[in-house]
Amino acid sequence: MADALVAEFLTHLEKERDVSPHTVTAYARDLDELASVLARHLGVERVDWATVDRLALRAWLAHLSRRGLSKRSSARALSAARSFFRWLHRNDLVEANPARAVSSPKLEKHLPGHLDRAQVETLLQAAATRAQEGRFNDVRDLAILELFYSTGLRLSELRGIDRRDLDLLAGSVKVRGKGRKERIVPVGGPAQRALREYERLRDQLIAQVGPKADRVAFFLSSRGKRMSQKTLHNAVTAALGEVDEGAGLSAHALRHTFATHLLDGGADLRAVQELLGHASVSTTQIYTHTSVERLKQVYRGAHPRA
Known part of the structure; x- marks a missing residue:
């Protein structure tokens, strides 16, 4: 049975x-796993969130680690717990937010994979x-x-583009990013030409499929429906x-290639932060490391005393 407070928080x-x-x-x-693990840890049928302390949350993180969850996934789970307890605290349902005292797992920084210009x-x-x-x-x-x-764009952002979001005369696209925040991103000339050619075939497909076709979505499957995340990714x-x-x-x-170039x-x-739709510039800075690595390669290959 789902926890009522968790359900209210999600709503x-x-x-x-x-x-x-x-x-x-x-x-x-x-949060469903958090409630389940804490109930076992505390020996109760249902968790009283007001009794949860940082030691119980550390036991939960230890459980996630034993289960083989990555540090990144564990950090995301802790972020969910922090948001939930913050909401509980603001609504006077707990005296304090115990998740604030729990440190996030230290994440390893990986340079994102990208393509070179060639x-x-x-x-x-x-x-x-x-396409010819x-x-x-x-x-x-x-x-x-x-x-x-x-x-x-992110994969989900590109999938979510509607026909009305594209302005090929102005060379721009309106994007709904994380948290449904909207931003306007420029579209280059080669992309505009490819989009116009696709739009011509899209209109033909909609005419063939008839009333069942999705006239709102821009990128369609061969059946006239908005492409699924899986089909687009594949x-x-x-x-x-x-x-x-x-x-x-x-x-x-x-996306990594776009930012790096x-x-x-x-x-x-x-x-670049605005174009990518990052909330914090610190997220964008990972791409500066990628650029520095490229410069180091050029330096080592060209400088006599590198």
């Missing part, structure tokens, strides 16, 4: 805070060659790849696999 996130459905689902999963050219040229045959999926996938590299990773087979690059690699070209960090 608060969804209705009042306008948190994304993905985040609400993740928090629900984390690889990007190979990727887009291969996609353009396939005029098949719907190939023309659509070229538009997706061009838009990904041109804008650095299309991008398949194309990336042809460029760098065995590297295991995901669709997110194009902007910073390599001298773009301002704050501007």
Whole structure:
């Protein structure tokens, strides 16, 4: 049986805070396990949240570690607990937030995988060659790849684009990011051309499918429905696999590539932050490390005393 306070908190996130459905689902999963583990730890049938202290929360984190959960996933779960107890405290349901006294697992910093400029050219040229045959999926996938590299969108953001969000005359797209925050991102010339060609075939597909077609969504499956996350991800990773087979690059690699190439070209960090939709510039700074690594490689290869 679900915990009533957890359910009320999740409703608060969804209705009042306008948190994304993905985040609400993740928090629900984390808090459900928290309630279950704490009930066993405290020897009770149902947790009284007012009795939970930092030692109980540390026992929960230890359980997550034994279960093999990554440090990043454990940190996310602790973030869910902190938000929940903060809400409980603000509503006078607990005297203090015990999660504030629990340290987050120290995360290892990994430089994000990305493509160099030659690889990007190979990727887009291969996609353009396939699209010349005029098949719907190939023309659509070229538009997706061009838009990904041109804008650095998240996969979920690109999937959520509606036709009305694109202004190909102005060369921009309106994006709904995390927390449903909107931002306007420029769209480059090659991406605009690919999008116009895809839109022509999209209109033909909608006419063929008829009333059952999704006229709102921009990127459609061959059946006329908004592309699923899985189909979109598979299309991008398949194309990336042809460029760098065995590297295991995901669709997110194009977002990393977008940011890295902007910073390599001298773009301002704050501007890149806005384009990516990052809430904090510290999140964007990971890409400066990637750029520095590239500069180090150039230095070691060119300087006589490197």
